[in-house]
Amino acid sequence: MLSPTLIFTFGVLFVVYVVQQKRRQAKLPPGPPRLPLIGNLHQAPKEAPWVTFSQWVEKYGPLVSADFGGTNVIIIGDYDTARDLLDKKANIYSSRPRMVQNPWGPQNTEQ
Secondary structure, three states, X not given: OOOHHHHHHHHHHHHHHHHHHHHHHHOOOOOOOOEOOOEXXXXXXXXXXXXXXXXXXXXXXXXXXXXXXXXXXXXXXXXXXXXXXXXXXXXXXXXXXXXXXXXOOOOOOOO
């Protein structure tokens, strides 16, 4: 028989897990419903993924989020949204430095 302490501990852990998942999903664009732990892995297209992704874009909008086994994937569904996010706001999403410059100028390696 399970002790009340063990049942209480599992209950608290479950509530913390559910709250954490809801908080993570609140920051993401809408997408198909997820299952605990595997996310949308059961819905992952095996053949012709563009067909499934285009259906999701029609249903959820131009930005769709999916969770494939713990990896969040953002699907961009139209050209205007992709251009806006990847071209106009590239400096927000890029981890590269904005400008790389040699402070000493070009160096002459010839001797």
